[in-house]
Amino acid sequence: MKSGIMEEKMSFEKWKQMKQALMTVFCFLMVFACSGKPHPEKIVAASNPDLKEHSKEFRQEVIRVAEGVHVAVGFGLANSILLEGDDGVVIVDTMESEEAAKPVKEAFSKISSKPVKAIIYTHYHPDHAFGTTVMAGADHPEIISHETTLGHLDRIVSVTRETTYTRATRQFGTLLPEGGVVNCGIGPHLDFREHNTIGLIRPTRTFSGDRLDLTIAGIKLELVHAPGETSDQIFIWLPDKKVLLPADNFYRSFPNLYAIRGTAYRDVILWVKSLDRMRQLKPEVLVPCHTRPIYGKQEIYETLTDYRDAIQFVHDQTIRWINKGMTPDQIVERVKLPNHLVGRPYLHEYYGTVEWSVRAIFDGYLGWFSGNATDLFPLPPRERAEKIAQLAGGKDRLLENAKLAFEQKEYQWALEVCDHVLRLEPDNRQAKDMKAAALATLGEKQIASTARNYYLTQALEVKGDITITQRKNKEMEMVHSIPLAAIFNALSVKLDPVKSVDTDQVVGFRFPDTGEAWSVHVRRGVAELQPRFPENPDITVTVDAAAWKEIVAKMRNPAMALLKGDIQIEGGTFDLIGFLRLFET
Template sequence: MKIKASASMIFLLSLPFFMGCGPHHLQKGQSLKPDIQTEEALRKHTDIFKQAVERIAKNVYVAIGYGLANSIMIEGYDGLIIVDTMETRETARSVLAEFRKISAKPVKAIIYTHNHTDHVFGADVFASGSEPAIYAHETTDYLVNRVVGELRPAINTRAMRMFGTFLDQDGLVNAGIGPFLGVGKEESTLGYMPPTVTFKDRLEARVAGIRFELIHAPGETDDQLYVWLPDQRVLICGDNFYWAFPNLYTIRGTSFRSLKQWYQSIDIIRAIRPEYLVPCHTRPIQGADRIYEILTDYRDAIQFVHDQSIRGINMGMTPGELVEFVTLPPHLKDAPYLQPFYGTVAWSVRAMFSGNMGWFDGDSASLDPLSRKAQARLMAELAGGEAGLYQHAKNALEKGEYQAALQLSGHLLQLWCDNTDYKGLRFLALTALGEKAQNPNARHYYLTEALEIREGFVASSPVKPGTEMLRRLPLANFFSALAVSLNAEESREKDIRAIVKFPDTRQAFFVHVRFGVAEINERRPDAVTLADADIIVTADAQKWKEMLARVRSPLLVLPTFDYEKGNLLSFAGFMKLFEPQAAKLPHEPAR
């Protein structure tokens, strides 16, 4: 399902639909119109992403505003180096078309600054017609495969909300560090290519006469790297700096990002003192002294959050208390390049707690807390029943206490999840919070969840990996993702062994579904015997990948396999145990 709507339009259309909680929740003269100051700040910030290809040094060009990230072209005497390849083939093609107006030389090398979607998934467009070396940190390929495998469904949905993919230009003013994320469009396809040259700490190389050094610089990701061009005194810093408060934690979901490593990596740039700093989001900066000054503030902000969070933790503070305790000093809070257009101090502080201390906040009441539903029942009892809780939520909305209204709506919907009035109340609270949020990620998340409630869908990208990208992905990744898709409830009483053989890749995988767990390991195809499994199937590797990636229907693929033991019906029933389950909305009770 593809839906585009603005926040204001959503609100206006919702009034007749949510008669029970529409105008009755607004005081006379009160509205949910956009916060003008917030709207102006967001639109002014958009100027940073004005679409253009800028020349940085004699032979270094950066494409800005064609997608979420920048792509950089370095022109050598007989070829090109491309640093970062955009988020899809479609955005990559638009950038390559602009680069081709400057140079028709072949692409000799591609460099990934890190594993994120918006930097790697347009690679095969730039590589078309040539065989470039692809440089990356030694962990990049693993990290790409992890995201497109086991965690893809959850990260996909949360990313669609965070980047406002389903909002129109009224709701999606910009994405904080770029104009928009090109992933999620119906026409989007992915073209990732695995690295061919990797390194651990530092690597010096020369391509097309261009001398460069790759420097491992963990920060926004553990595999982050810098590209240092000593002859041009240009440093490409990946995502360790951009014109916004850094995303020390991302609400789409991520493993812990070490703040200490991040500010120490920024110190590497300060020690080099480049004349040009080229971030992979927002605009470049020129002038060694200016760069040094800006980066000093930037790393100080990160260290401040790190140090004061640890200080607060050692004082016994919980995550909520830390958020109130850690506030940037004025000279950092007011800095134009540290405004909360991408990350926020509050989110970073919470991540510092969980990343260093784990989920337990130290309060004994948190050791075995009430379930969401039990807590909701308690809140309803304290409010005098369902009607009382609803009235408290309505009162909060009328007083402009939108966060309180949102949280109370969550309690109501845990107990009465199909109540239209309660959904409408939550919708209005989300819309109000979204309209007033300066942070684009928060704005989009609020407004998209509001849209999901109104239209009855869960945000999800229809984007498909390209055929060649699937061909390059290891079969092991698909089986790893299979294990975490097992329906434990349906398989609780089952004990079934299956082997899938792939003659074209000379691999075989053993899958043992054993009372709610899928044990998976690789076998040698020539060592498989009939006694090893209840079902033995011979399959084409590419068709298998396309089936699991939802590029091809199982109804069309399964009949093409050969069944050495068992049959089509038994294997289809086995595979049904791994059928993806529909995701729920945040306010809905667990199924």
């Protein structure tokens, strides 16, 4: 096979094409995006005093909340919890990176030198699972989660990964220079940037259904499936200690019923029901996975009651106005928390907001259409901008209106007008500068850390001070753990419909080391993917799954893999190049 390849006498340019094509198809990433250019080391940005005061919640310390129960607060976005037993310890959640986990691990080791018997993931979010290699050390603990967590981890390589991670970078402000991030609402910061390392270990033990009762190192644990912020969420009850770990279904902020980084609909009524199950336990100590513990049976019961009431209130009143024919824009003006809830310290909008929640609930029940027929087929953005400019008396007058709005401190209107100008003149420097200024000013006013971080990050993007690009993969074990199904399932949305409009071609992939096979059939603008080898492929590619994952993660040079015979092709190397080039970068 090697000689057959060499006989084709591929030019250097063809080798470059092959490399580019193979790199292009599955150019996937694992976690949050990062900057591709230098950015300012410091910015000066005012902050909402309530949000600034909230930073006290994240004083860095390890708190002993009960005998054998310690929680590390303020080391990263999430908390990590240490449960000490007779002959070992259990760690609940492991931080967002190896770097975030190391100081926590050191602090836990000072409390107990006993081996780690188990690590429990309350759910799949990276800030709860990406420091596991550090926490596990050399102890080889069981990694326990709900069975649905596996599927969520596999979707790290998802069809919307690029935009989700770009938006997450803005939401958490991971690229903001010093002076940008006040806090992240539920933690001081997210410790995940280009230099950080993913330390994920996939669960080795999962449970299905409602509940799993365990005794580990003499510690009695009840793991209860409790959908809320995520559908795989579990809370952990320690019946002998009356200690409840509610995971992310409770923290000191109005809950994130919708995340602006982009999420599927979070069923808020299931969230309410999960909180009701927690209330029934009558815990004496509540140890959230974000923010500080709460003590006292009555205090906890009342707090959880107010929390679930706030969620149900927003849900019920949104539905009430939906049934009166209101649109989302109309409903957000009407749904406000009642006075007895709005003043509660655990319901300030540091992370989630009522307005975003209303919009998410509307969309979750009815989808995108507002109900107003005007919205069925709206004008394209550029055409609308042209007509708005005509009303204003021309593009120059439109920009003048934006300036006037800014001077009158109507920053939202200034933003909207600037967007119209930029649709007509994308490189208009004045409009960009004004938009950036409006974004920064709005960001400074926000109590919601997520809104502040998003505004300030996008302001720097508009000015050209930062650029968000995709994170380079460097964790070999992480790459090897990604299922082939996740890689192939993300492929179809990369197909260029113009390039492939006249293509009808089938490529079969065989992976001898795993016994798996995949079919990719490009059929006039659609890529059909099947987890089996096709009957009569035009091209056959044989390669070990491990090698293929390294190639698509840009950890291995595809041209060298071909030369070494790690990739075997039947049907023509140049035909494969042409096929792969149908897919976007």
